[in-house]
Amino acid sequence: MKGMQGALQFLAESEGELLLVDITDESLCYDTEFECALTIDVDMLDEKEKEWVELTSLGDRVLFLGNECSFSASDLSVA
Numbered sequence: 515m516k517g518m519q520g521a522l523q524f525l526a527e528s529e530g531e532l533l534l535v536d537i538t539d540e541s542l543c544y545d546t547e548f549e550c551a552l553t554i555d556v557d558m559l560d561e562k563e564k565e566w567v568e569l570t571s572l573g574d575r576v577l578f579l580g581n582e583c584s585f586s587a588s589d590l591s592v593a
Contacts, residue, residue, distance in 0.1 A: 524579040528586035532559040534566055535579055 522537040538553040556577075557566035575588045 524577075524584045526577050526579065526584035526586055528572075528575050528577065529588065533557065533569065533577070533586075534559070535577060535584075 521539050524535040524537075526533045526535065534557045536555040536557070538555075556569045556572065558569045559565075560567050573588070575586050577586050578584065
């Protein structure tokens with residue numbers, strides 16, 4: 515199933531959409547502890563089709579992800 519392969523997964527609501535953030539640690543593929551890579555995939559639930567679809571851009575949204583709570587914000591207007 516798409517969006518179910520990562521080591522860490524978070525659900526967050528953003529602009530009325532349910533997002534699934536899937537984070538995979540790729541650092542096990544490297545020989546030294548100083549080289550690491552994370553793969554972050556964000557999928558959006560298509561409620562009509564009942565399936566996850568890849569979200570290619572967050573636009574001006576920021577996701578805050580945590581074990582107890584995840585949320586989003588947009589247009590922070592930080593100078």
